[in-house]
Amino acid sequence: MTRRTVLAGVLAGVLALTTGLALAGCSTGSDEPELKVTGAYLPQPVSDMAAGFLVVQNSGSSADRLTSVTSPLSDDVTIHETKNQQMREVSSFEVPAKGELDLERGGNHIMFMKLKQKPKQGEKVSVELHFEKADPITVDLPVKETTHNPKKQ
Numbered sequence: 001m002t003r004r005t006v007l008a009g010v011l012a013g014v015l016a017l018t019t020g021l022a023l024a025g026c027s028t029g030s031d032e033p034e035l036k037v038t039g040a041y042l043p044q045p046v047s048d049m050a051a052g053f054l055v056v057q058n059s060g061s062s063a064d065r066l067t068s069v070t071s072p073l074s075d076d077v078t079i080h081e082t083k084n085q086q087m088r089e090v091s092s093f094e095v096p097a098k099g100e101l102d103l104e105r106g107g108n109h110i111m112f113m114k115l116k117q118k119p120k121q122g123e124k125v126s127v128e129l130h131f132e133k134a135d136p137i138t139v140d141l142p143v144k145e146t147t148h149n150p151k152k153q
């Protein structure tokens with residue numbers, strides 16, 4: 001081995017070491033939202049409108065926002081909040097860091113208007129959730145009976 005190759009080897013070792021440290025530092029201080037969807041369902045609709053419910057959990061240390069929802073069920077899908085028993089469209093919902101966004105009966109929900117067909121109990125409705133930072137998430141909402149409410153079971 002020449003002195004030069006020894007030196008190169010030492011340099012490579014130092015580089016590998018510092019890169020390793022940088023990566024370790026990155027994984028502990030991640031500021032990306034880390035999202036997971038649970039408890040999704042859609043009560044069987046009784047008209048040409050339907051509502052969808054789910055929970056978005058964020059285990060990351062950075063907040064995100066649900067900005068829109070798309071679905072093959074309808075070309076008119078919006079996100080609604082309910083205040084004083086009146087619902088209204090909102091432009092986005094916060095998914096707090098180390099927290100969750102709850103879409104539940106009587107509160108925030110996904111609103112499907114002008115349904116292309118009426119899904120029946122036992123079927124599934126696919127939706128794609130779009131976020132400000134995180135990649136879109138596709139979820140299948142199982143169609144439940146019209147009065148289904150997991151909080152009351």
Ligand SMILES: [Cu+2]
Pocket residue numbers: 080087088109110111
């Ligand atoms: Cu609504």
